[in-house]
Amino acid sequence: MSAGLGDAGLMPDLMLVAFTRTVRHAGVAVTADRTQAFLRATSLADAGDRRGVFWAGRGTLCSSPEDLERYDAAFRAWFSAESSPRLRGEPATRTVQRASLVDEEPAGDQGEYQAVHVRASATEVLRHRDIAQLSGAERRSLAVLFAGLWVDPPRRRSPRRGPSHRGEIDPRRTLREQLRRAGEPGPLSHRRRRTRARRIVLLVDVSGSMEPYADSLLRLGHRMSHAVPGRVEVFTIGTRLTRVTTALRLRDPDEALKVAGQTVPDWSGGTRLGESIRAFTARWGQRGIARGSVVVIASDGWERGDPRLLGEQVARLRRLAHAVVWMNPHRGKAGYQPVQGGIAAVLPHVDHFVAGHSLASFAEALKVVAHA
Numbered sequence: 001m002s003a004g005l006g007d008a009g010l011m012p013d014l015m016l017v018a019f020t021r022t023v024r025h026a027g028v029a030v031t032a033d034r035t036q037a038f039l040r041a042t043s044l045a046d047a048g049d050r051r052g053v054f055w056a057g058r059g060t061l062c063s064s065p066e067d068l069e070r071y072d073a074a075f076r077a078w079f080s081a082e083s084s085p086r087l088r089g090e091p092a093t094r095t096v097q098r099a100s101l102v103d104e105e106p107a108g109d110q111g112e113y114q115a116v117h118v119r120a121s122a123t124e125v126l127r128h129r130d131i132a133q134l135s136g137a138e139r140r141s142l143a144v145l146f147a148g149l150w151v152d153p154p155r156r157r158s159p160r161r162g163p164s165h166r167g168e169i170d171p172r173r174t175l176r177e178q179l180r181r182a183g184e185p186g187p188l189s190h191r192r193r194r195t196r197a198r199r200i201v202l203l204v205d206v207s208g209s210m211e212p213y214a215d216s217l218l219r220l221g222h223r224m225s226h227a228v229p230g231r232v233e234v235f236t237i238g239t240r241l242t243r244v245t246t247a248l249r250l251r252d253p254d255e256a257l258k259v260a261g262q263t264v265p266d267w268s269g270g271t272r273l274g275e276s277i278r279a280f281t282a283r284w285g286q287r288g289i290a291r292g293s294v295v296v297i298a299s300d301g302w303e304r305g306d307p308r309l310l311g312e313q314v315a316r317l318r319r320l321a322h323a324v325v326w327m328n329p330h331r332g333k334a335g336y337q338p339v340q341g342g343i344a345a346v347l348p349h350v351d352h353f354v355a356g357h358s359l360a361s362f363a364e365a366l367k368v369v370a371h372a
Contacts (some may be wrong), residue, residue, distance in 0.1 A: 016042060016053070019078050020061065026074040026147040028067045034060055070147070077144040078123060127359040132212035132329070139215075143253065145359055146219050151227035152370040153197035154294050154322070160194050167192030197231045198294055198322060200224060200369060203280065205299030206264055207238040207271040213329045213357070214267070215257065217298045220362050222248045222256050233289050237276035237299070238266040241283075271302055273342060274309035281317050290320045294372045296365070298327045298356055303342035311345030318349045323372035327356035327365050 016039060024030040041056035054075055062071050126134075126142055134142060163173070173189035180186075202221045206214045214236075221234035225248045236242045242264050250256040261267060277297075284290050295317060303310050318324045326346060330336045332355030338347060347353060352368050355361040 013039060019057075019074075022078050022148045023057070023061055023071055023074045025150060026070040028061060028070050028074075029063065030061050073144050074147065077141065077148070127363075130329075130333075130357050131216050131359075132357070142216070142359060143219060146223050146253065149220070149223050149227075149359070149363055149366060151224050151366055153200060153228045153231055154370055154372050155195040156198045156292070156322075158194040158196045161191040162194045164190050164192040166190055197228055198292065199289055200228065200232045201284075201289060201293045201295045201321075202232065202234045203277070203295065203297045203299075204234065204236050205238065205271070205273065205297075206236045206267050206269075207299075207302070208268050209271065209300055209302045210298075210329070211268045213298075216359075216362075217356070218244070218248070218257055218260055219253055220298075222253045224366075225249060226251075233284075233293075235280060236260075236264045236266075237273060237280070237297075238264075239270045239272045239276070240266050241276045241279040242266070271304045273299060273301075273303050274305050274307075274313050277310065277313040277317060281313060281320065285317065285320045290317060292322050294323045294325065294369055295321045296325045296327055296369060297350075298329075299342075300328055300330055301326075301338075301340050301343035301346065303340075303345075307341035307345040310342050311349065314346040315349040318351075323351040324349065325352045325354060325365065325369060325372060326350040327354050329355070329357040331355040332357050332361050 017035060020030050020035045020038060037060040038057055041060050042053050044056075057075065058068065058071060062068055123145070126138060127145060129138070129142075131139070131142070161170075163170070167190045170189040170191035173191070174186075177186045177189060178184070202217075202224065204210075204214060204217045204221065210217075218234070218236075221232070221244075225232045225234065225245065233243070233245050234248050236244055244260040244263055247260040247263055248256045250259060281290065297314075314324065326343075328338075328343065331338075331353065338344060338353070351372065354365045354368055356365060
């Protein structure tokens with residue numbers, strides 16, 4: 001990196017490589033070659049110069065006009081840039097909202113590096129903040145970071161077999177190869193069972209007690225739906241069950257949430273979790289999408305109905321699903337004890353009980369789902 005950074009040059013390299021991962025998760029096809037080109041470009045532009053890093057990334061990481069908007073959003077989220085430099089031909093009125101993280105810009109190469117480091121650190125702090133305590137501006141900044149969540153779907157073995165370098169001998173492919181060689185012995189062909197992504201079902205509690213988290217949980221559902229197309233189903237539960245999978249298939253997350261909000265009739269209403277889950281298992285359970293799926297229930301467990309009904313329905317759902325994960329926003333808070341009637345009734349029937357109050361806890365929950 002630049003000589004002005006001295007012995008601290010390794011740290012910018014690590015930060016810039018981490019930034020390329022965020023850009024890739026935002027939907028830009030960032031390859032290893034492009035990452036190396038980006039590092040070389042920033043070494044010429046000076047890694048402490050935010051404007052130089054911006055243009056170096058645009059020139060090396062983006063390959064289509066569609067990539068530019070995703071790259072700009074990832075750049076603002078990672079570096080919290082004051083404003084993205086304007087392209088030639090773009091209107092001068094185009095502005096970018098700023099998330100101010102430092103009071104003033106330090107001078108010099110080391111000062112610029114420290115400013116970038118502070119901004120990246122502030123983004124990391126935002127990832128761990130309780131969503132219910134965020135301001136409107138912080139929520140808008142956090143919404144951009146959802147594109148960086150890594151979604152790795154759980155896998156299951158398929159009855160179909162495919163070519164492999166090892167495993168059982170594939171007699172048909174081996175025979176065809178020998179016939180192609182006019183009967184001369186050739187290498188043995190092998191095969192093994194393929195794997196397929198398991199379906200993920202997300203049930204989001206949109207009752208009044210979950211209102212501070214419902215928007216972010218639906219953003220999580222949107223991110224999952226686009227990361228694993230066709231293998232994610234999203235429902236809202238409160239006083240009734242509503243399927244919002246179709247709405248969340250829209251590309252723009254804000255538009256998707258707007259349409260989903262218009263679809264849900266019981267937003268910020270009462271809580272009938274037991275009845276809602278019973279409706280889900282009755283319609284989508286026995287021969288539907290719940291069988292063999294990983295079901296994630298995002299709720300604080302406050303049940304105005306009979307907790308025993310909730311426990312019975314979760315137990316029934318557990319017999320149908322591959323695994324049931326309960327994500328509670330209060331799970332990650334100090335001093336929390338799962339003693340509420342609803343939570344106490346369902347805990348014996350869930351496979352994993354995880355936190356769900358911050359973006360970082362969402363990332364940890366996705367890891368649990370991936371290995372469920």
